[in-house]
Amino acid sequence: MSADFLVEIGTEELPPKALLSLSEAFRDEILAQLSERELTFGEVTSYAAPRRLALCIKALDEQTPTQEIIAWGPPVNVAFKDGQPTRAAEAFASKNGIAIDELSSKVENDGKQDKLCHRATQAGEATESLLGTIVEKALAALPIPKRMRWGARREEFVRPVHWVLMLLGDRVVPAKVLGLDAGQQTRGHRFHAPAAITIDSPSSYAEQLRSAYVIADFSERRELIRKGVTIAAKEAGGNAVIDDSLLDEVTALNEWPIPLVGRFEERFLQVPPEALISSMKEHQKYFHAVDAEDNLLPLFITVANIESRDPAQVVDGNERVIRPRLSDAAFFYDTDRKTSLESRRDALKSIVFQAQLGTLYDKTERVARLAESLAGSTGADPKLAARAAQLCKSDLVSEMVGEFDDLQGIMGRYYAVNDGEHAEVAExxxxxxxxxxxxxxxxxxxxxATLAIADRLDTLVGIFGIGQPPTGSRDPFALRRASLGVLRILVEKKLDLDLRTALTLAASAHDLPSIKTGSDKVVEQVLTYMVDRFRAWYEDESIPVEVFLSVAARQLSNPLDIHLRVQAVNAFNQLPEAQALAAANKRVSNILTKQDTAFNNTAIDNTLLNDPAEQVLAKTLVELSNQVKPLLKTRDYTDALKKLASLREPVDRFFDDVMVMVDDVAVRNNRLVLLQQLRELFLEVADISLLVPAK
Structure with a gap:
């Protein structure tokens, strides 16, 4: 037997930015608990609106499955003495409700020895009796940073709860949730249909609410808003720009969304569009519109949560609200342009970047020196790089960025242009x-690119240098993102820059003794941390971790070079010869590791090559080395490894026909030199022995 299940938690308006995540967590927690109890069910629909979290589950089992209970008791030699039950057996019988004279028939082997064993069938529980607890636990597990109480109630939730609806089929589930008895009633729109509504069944829930001016389905409301805003903008002569995060927030604020178009004076278009957009988006939750050339238009689209009899009044009210907001933005912009970015630098001396690392002014000085030093590797003009670094934080003390912190950098560019700075500095x-x-x-x-790299490297070296590297749960300076940002810039822009050298320069710019005196240690810590970020990068690209590890084993510090090698090894790993050569390299590595003598840079004595297989291998290595070395110089690692793949046959033949560890020391050592040269040739790219899957 099965029935549809519906639960709705009716509240005061829920936090709009958290609504979707709360809804998803509520659904996942309930479904996890149902699965734990082996209850099966059909289609699941989540509902989330400003005043409600709800879930409808089709065809939910009305009873948990019947279970076989197996209780193991003491071993037979403990349960019986001279054919009579012991106290241990009697205790087992009492615990499981078994008559003493039945014990002799309750013996089974557990795979190791004979034991007392009682098997019983436990009937399933009624789902109805479990649902209250399941919902309570799901609500308690929601990701709510701060819960609240209301009135004289002891229960806590993210917002006051006013009703709980729970139906299984057409029956109210007899349960108490958050101190309220579950019922069959909900509420419609706060203004259009505030009276209580009796829900007939789970299947009628969405349509009954729709008739009460509530679209309960979050995704449906989101698409209605997206389409409505798009159409409204087109009718007003523009194209709506719909930011997904703003769309989610507006969706969470409205039960019955009605898009309306408002306008503002064209004089405000003299203010940078980003400032106007930020003001409309952050303060008023408005969507903006652009023309065919992507220029901002003097209009906005608001989404009302009411179907007004006089929409013009709603629009007028919104226009009156936005006017002073945009006036503030215009005032900030006009005021800021009266003071140059250069003049603002002194104000940075009073703003602490990090207590041990000094002020933002100190940071700009360090970054300027570093950017100038890195310019040779990035193709930048050293003077422009240093100038950009000196000014890079000045807009943080402007009026505009003080009001709209998401405009940092954006306003810096506008103000640099206003100050007459070089175009590349402004950008x-x-x-x-x-x-x-x-x-x-x-x-x-x-x-x-140079400034972006220098700024991040300064932060990385500084934070590691004071002993505050990121942990699994804490990364307050966003060092993971900073590291990936540097790697992406270097790799995707093909910048040939050695990180160890750059980090050493960054460390030398700091005055803190813990960084200067321990710079080598700090540099290696940061370098290891940054290169390790490649691992997640390549996992996202579905490149096996063994490929990355084979290159990481070379302990390189040039991200572009590392990336080219990883791509080459990944291509090599897909060749039919790859696994055999990887296994051969591993075998060679194991042989050489066991030797007391190193054979690096030792020449092969051709007169000691007695076996045809070793002669062929030696000759092939010389030929391939001559072909591969020019490719390595140009970092054409892919072609280099393709050529080395031809070693499979001579290597296989060598190990089939040749005994390396012979008694003749000279011959043995000569063969070890041959293997060392084989290994070194592959190590010019990577340690491919690590491509062998771990057993």
Whole structure:
């Protein structure tokens, strides 16, 4: 037997930015508990609106499965003495409700020895009796940073709870949740349909709420808003720009969304569009619109949570609200342009970057020296790189960024242009923050790339230098993101820069003794941490971890070079010869590791090559070495490994026909030299012995 199950938690307006995650967690927690009890069910639908979290589960089992209970008792030699039950047997019988004279028939072998064993069948529980506890546990497990109480109640939740609806089929589930008795009633829209509504069945829930001006399905509301905003903008002569995070937030604020178009004075378009957009988005939750050339239009789309009889009044109210917001942005912009970025630098002396690492002014000085030093490797003009670094934090003390912190860098670029700074310096002030997240665009200018690298390396060296590296749960300075940002810039822009050298320069710019005196240790710590970020990068690209480890074993410090090697080894790993050669390299490595003598840079004595197989291998190694070395110089590792793949046959033949560890010391050592040269040739790219899967 099965029935549809519906649960709804009715609340005050839930936090809009958390609504979707709360809904998903509520669903996942309930389903996990149902699965733990081996209850089967059909289609699952989550509902999330400003005043409700709900879940509808089709065809839920009305009873948990019947279970066989197996209770093992003491071994037979402990349970019986001289054919009579012992106290241990009697205790087992009492615990399991077995008559003493039945014990002799309760003996089974557990695979090791004969023991007392009682098997019984336990009937399933009624699902209805479990649902209250399941819902309570699911609510308690929700990711709520701070819970609240209301009135004189002791129960806690993210917002006050006013009703609980729980139906199994057409029956109310007799349960108490968060101190409230579950019932059959819900509430419609706060203004359009505030009266109580009796839900007939789980299947009628969504439509009954719709008739009460509530679209309960989050994804349905989101698409309605997306389409409505798009259409409204087109009708007003523009194209709506819909940010997904803003769309989710607006969806969480509305039960009955009605898009409306408002306008603002064109004079505000003299303010940078990013500032206007930030003001509309952050303060008012408005969507903006652009023309065919992506220029900002003097209009906005708001989403009302009410179907007004006079929409013009709603629009007028929103226009009156946005006007002072945009006026503030215009005032900030006009005020900021009266003071140059250079003049603002002194204000940075009073802003602490990190207590032990000094102020933001100190940071700009260090980054300027580092950027100037790195310019030779990045193709930037050293003077422009240093100038950009000096000005890179000045916009943080501007009025505009003080009000809209998401405009840092953006306003720096505008103000640099206003100050007459070099165009590439101005662009770098924005590009220093790129990439901001996975998949984000990279700096386009050499100056911007140099500043972005220098700023991140300074932070990495500084934070590691004071002994505060990130942990599994804490990364307050976003060092993981900083590391990946540097790697992406170097790899994707093909910048040939050695990280160890760059980190050493970054360490030398610090005045803190713990960094200067221990710079080698700090540099190696940071270098290891940064190169390890490649591991997650390649996992995302479905490159086997063994491929990365084979290159990491070379302990290289040039990200571009590392990346080229990883790509080459990954291509080699897919060749039919790869596993055989990897296994041969592992065998060679094991043989050489056991020797007391190192055979590096030792020449082969051709007169001691007695076996045709070793003669062929030696000749092939010389020929391939001559072909591969030019490829290695140009970092064409892919072609180099393709050529080395031809070693499979001579290597296999060598190990089939030749005994390495012969009694003749000279012959043995000569063969070990041959193997050493084989290994060194592959090690020019990577340690491919690590491609052999671990057993």
């Amino acid at each position: 770098a002030l924005l590009e220093q923050y790129l990439p901001r997240f996975a998949g984000d665009q990279l700096p386009q200018t050499a100056t911007g």
